[in-house]
Amino acid sequence: MPPPSSFVDITTIPFSRVVTKVEFDVANEFWFRFITATDVAFSQVAFTNIEFCNIYASDGTTRLVRFIVRDWFWWKLTAGTYYIKLDMFPVGVVPGDFTYQADTRPLNSTFEEGSVLIPDDSGDNYGGVIVESDGNIPTIATAVPASEIGAALSNGYVLIHDRYGKHGTSNALVLLNPDLTFNQKIIPTTPFTGFPRISHSNTDFYAVNQSTGQLWKVTTAGVCTLVTTIAEIAADGVGPFGVNSDGTIAYFSIPDDGIIRKYIIATDTSSVLYTIPGFAPEDIVANTYDSNPGEIIVLPDGSLVTWWNDFSTSNCALIHLSSAGVLLHTIPFISPETIDHLSYANTTLSTHVKAWIFLEFDASRSKLGNLNLSTGVFDTSATFDNFFSNQNAGKNNNSFGPASSCPMFTLFPAGGGGEPDPTDGGLYYINPTKAQRHDSYYPDVEKKIPNPTIETALLGE
């Protein structure tokens, strides 16, 4: 089949075109052409009256993909010419006019500090989607493998589990550069056979083998060394896992007992840090919606944050513990809301975590934002529709949404992410009743009011 003789060119992005029933019914199909000079993620949608979209190569014959056009569905296209055919199944006329829309996103482009990475989890290794603080998705990082676990350092490097062997070996670890380009593949001398647990200190990554209990340290240079073997994990497996900022203490739970354990790495000493009250054997610590491992986030002040799922109520609760095991805060999430993943709000902040909350039973909608651990309130957040399968498609009027699974961790490509620098500005007010007559600036900067002075022409200062 040669290219169609009649088509409409997609000339501007975002693109929108009403296709009338009269136009479509002439041949029971309607064609567009899309020409791209660069590799892009391309998507299209028509909410009513049309069912299927088919993308063809430049010959107009080779069909690359066919899918329902009710949701935005993103497909990587290399530079070139493509033909898009809209049709019905079975072939026939449409019930009425419809509006066809198309949009693109760049691949491997820049993103802002504090964005989160949500990888795809399917075998086609589509890539990782970047979500900015407002829910906007600026780009897809194509080197990111499909995965359920990973971590990011404050210097921007990422270590992620390569579940399906995108970079050549299933269950290897993959080190990504701060711009999320591929750095190298890392295979411990005793390779992982399933999901490892991955965490990090300020400078290095740590990955624990849930079968053998072996704890590996991975540097940003790609050096992988065995640190120790944690006997409890070797014996009973592991739930969530975290490492403190200087890499001296590991925290973890093992399935079924609701205990957060503290493990001194240098001495191989394990102790009970905190036992979750009311925890029943069927409950679980830090488990995701689709039963993948969650996190223990160790904050800069040494406190740690995780959550547990109460299966008797279907509710879950975030718990914030001091390094001594004192419960500092607990934040309940009432079903159908549930925590899916936690990450760092920012690399030096101990008052907040970034939380990804599923809002509905089917996990189709979620909220991502910075959660204040003291108030239990999101200081900033964005709500968006998830996509169930791969390709990170969006629903309805949201032209992009992350998959409703997979890990989530915060990225600091510029190596920053610390507390707001006073040179970044902020919101202030004049406070006539302030006890200390100094100017206060973010984060905790006190300055004398600069040189209050009056001078007269007669008397001088």
Added chain:
Amino acid sequence: MALRDHDSFVIEEFNGWWERGDVESCPADHFTTALNVQYFHSGVETRDPLDKYQVGLPLNQILRIYNYVMQSGQSLLVLTTGGKIYHLIHPSTVHGPILTIPAMEDFGFVAINGRAYITPFKSYLDVNGRHYELGIMNEFLYVYKGDGTPARKAAGPGPTGSALVAANSATEGKMDFGFHLIAVVYETDTGYLTALGPEIFAGLEFTGTNKVDVSNIPVSPNAYVKKRHLVSTKWIPEYNNNQEGYQFFFIPEGNINNNTDTTKTVEYFDADLLSDASHLLDNFTEIPSGVNLTTYHSRLVIVGEYGTNETLQDLPDGITDNRSLARVSYPGEPEAISKVDGLLIAPLDGNALTNCQEFRDILYLFKASRTFAYSDNNDEPSTWQEEVLDQGVGAPVHGVAMVLDSGGVNIDFLLIIDWSGFMLFNGTYSRPELSWKIEDFWMRTLERDEFRYIQVVNDSLSKKIWITLPPPWRHHLIHADYGNGMDAKNIRWARWVFDAKISSICMIETTKLIIGTIE
């Protein structure tokens, strides 16, 4: 203390900063320097300190702040770099960003019925290297409901899709007979009534004895459409196939209070058709953005439009934008702006409209150095009479004082920033200008091309004024105390300096001065 051969001199009053003429011309009761001080009665003291406003993760890189008065209370709209607008409900609660437009350098704002109307704009450079501000090309007016959901374009598209169908019902009804057209209007969650649709209206010869069944009523893909209304012509004796050439009216009982039903049976006489819907055909579905917004006689006014692909068509040679155009909505319908006659055109002198303000029942439009007055004659805005009020005084984009936590009118005057000084306007510009005592500072040090950075806030309860300054003075505010009188002689000036670069100010909670800083 009296030195030898010197007599003591008692200063009874401290009357503020003086920077006019040489130093020795400074009166004895004025200061050649008044830095970081404020005035009380006859005294002077160190100014009040600065405090952090936000709890938790603060917003930073602030470009503009406004006090947004919702029906449930006061809050802030905050623009940060990157073109992101956040909504601060409370110092510890932030929504958003509720709007992200990367090209947005600044925005205009007005609150109407608790909703925020937002117009993104930016600064452009002319061929002489001078700045001017206009709405962003191909950007639009947005409406935000104050509930944390993203702002959306104000107005909205009308119904589309396949042809509307009407048929005489099997049910008897009291109707007129003859040919009628029927169409559909969407109503959004902000009360906006869209244009008529779908593309093909229903046409039917009424029997006069049967109700009319309307079907294939379009359903909007937009969740913000909450209702639909059926509209109809009266009897058309001879239909000429120009479906938009007739007058349409809302059908009583023709409301569909959802966005799902696709059928409706109606019954009406032509005499029941009273509420005209024809003007909806001429309204913008997307309203071009400008630089400033205000209200006048319950109308929304937007000025300083660059234009869109739609509004930039067929401009005269050499004209590249709509900089002298003001758009005015229908009364009580802020999103309903007629493309045909909902506009005012200020004199085409090459300068852009910068500001707009209602005062004493008159709408004033400002350019950088021009002031124009328009009066509502209860007809379409395009018929309003224009009066050129002042050919030498105008206002920059943030140069009309915000008073307390509301708009710019205070008691019986406006406070306006002009190149020549800080002016009191009570129908005419009063002279000498209020900044007369610091005229040298104003005229010699403030760069006219940077007046877009100047913003002024008036706390009429405490009788204090604050003014932000353009580069290189952005670490400074000018403070004025008019407790002794709002005139050039009695106003007391001071200069405040901070360890942060100030980008914007506003008042909240009546007298709390909020300061946004960019670095």
